[in-house]
Ligand SMILES: NC(=O)C1=CN([C@@H]2O[C@H](COP(=O)(O)OP(=O)(O)OC[C@H]3O[C@@H](n4cnc5c(N)ncnc54)[C@H](OP(=O)(O)O)[C@@H]3O)[C@@H](O)[C@H]2O)C=CC1
């Protein structure tokens with residue numbers, strides 16, 4: 001059995017990683033005494049005992065735990081947003097490149113991707129690499145997430161406050177913490193405009209990227225995505241212009257809750273010049289804890305899909 005220590009086991013992401021790992025046949029969770037969850041010596045002891053430590057902590061606490069892990073030479077999978085573009089860290093999005101799985105397998109430090117960037121990078125990166133979208137163009141991304149994406153604080157606001165908004169945009173200071181990883185790993189030369197929003201539902205995420213294609217080649221964009229992900233277990237590309245949704249003809253953030261799946265789609269006008277690239281996922285699944293378990297499986301040599309769904 002491999003041993004995993006979840007630092008931050010009682011938070012939204014930590015609980016979800018734990019829930020998945022209790023069903024994992026090859027991983028034993030080693031837990032910290034809740035009364036000692038901030039005790040540095042106890043964390044150090046468990047990190048040394050574990051094959052991998054998963055950090056499900058706020059960003060500042062993740063920095064402190066990484067310093068400990070570095071002192072002890074331990075392996076870390078960090079779910080926080082601190083190390084996603086940092087030197088010495090491997091970005092834990094297995095599907096982003098043909099050699100990414102090998103990089104994750106061998107890495108000491110793996111950074112779990114943000115929920116929004118997971119969908120955005122899977123859409124943009126292959127199209128930019130294929131020259132079908134210009135790397136130096138400016139892109140706008142609209143997205144909506146379930147409120148669990150905001151962790152315990154936002155969950156409390158939505159579940160215990162009758163005044164929580166049904167729908168709200170945010171990130172209107174153009175400084176959302178996901179922008180650096182979106183720009184870097186999508187291969188963009190300009191920072192995109194990113195307008196996230198939150199709705200009064202717990203889980204689910206929908207991303208829309210409108211693009212204008214002078215060549216009218218929207219079908220080629222769809223074909224490139226379908227080819228890129230043809231062999232991927234956790235990424236599905238739906239047929240061109242087809243709304244695949246439990247609420248069709250509406251395209252919603254729903255249908256993938258508690259799974260590690262991402263669904264991509266391309267919709268276009270008849271002349272192929274106006275298109276929308278779309279990604280759907282569970283912000284807590286492939287957007288957080290499902291991806292974390294997928295990365296743990298890669299780091300520890302297990303079959304990639306073991307226990308990734310709830
Ligand atoms: N929610 C999501 O969809 C996603 C979140 N993430 C990332 O995961 C991390 C955790 O987020 P999330 O689970 O939402 O946050 P939560 O607020 O739900 O949970 C954070 C947990 O960390 C605990 N904690 C805080 N400081 C320490 C410390 N020094 N040592 C040990 N435990 C500590 C908190 O305990 P207490 O309550 O006692 O303060 C709480 O249980 C963040 O960095 C976030 O960016 C990543 C992907 C998605």
Ligand SMILES: CC(=O)N[C@@H](CCC(=O)OP(=O)(O)O)C(=O)O
Pocket residue numbers: 079080081113114115116145146147148149150151154177178196197198283287288
């Ligand atoms: C609805 C909501 O507030 N969402 C969070 C992102 C959640 C997430 O997955 O981001 P990390 O992985 O970087 O924590 C936000 O926009 O800050």
